Amino acid sequence: MKIQGKMFIWLAVFILAMAIVYGVWSKEPAGTTALFLSFGLSIMIGFYLGFTARRVDTGAQDNKEADVADDAGEVGFFSPHSWQPLSLAIGGALAFLAIAVGWWLLYFSFPLLLIGLWGWVFEYYRGENRTQ
Structure with a gap:
């Protein structure tokens, strides 16, 4: 989860830069607001993933020497039949x-x-x- 958290933080930085450039250049409030809200959402997701990564064991995706088989196994419970x-x-x-x-x-x-x-x-x- 550490990698995904860093990816969302970098995405948030990029979206913030684009929101500022878009807001100054276009002076259009709806798109600028949407970009700033996307920045906030990316920050929240990145913070959550980073915070959770510190509390749980290191997964196979965080180990650079892991094989694909190391991440195999049960993922969770998913309802097979739901209306x-x-x-x-x-x-x-x-x-x-x-x-x-x-x-x-x-x-x-x-x-x-x-x-x-x-x-x-x-x-x-x-x-x-x-x-x-």
């Missing part, structure tokens, strides 16, 4: 469509978003704080 992202995608699409068509469409998108979010968060909970 919740479909509900969130349809609800999100309707919410963004409401901006163009009419705000009344939000009445149909919010229930889908809430059902999808609730279902995804509590998908593997059964009983009292027990996972399946």
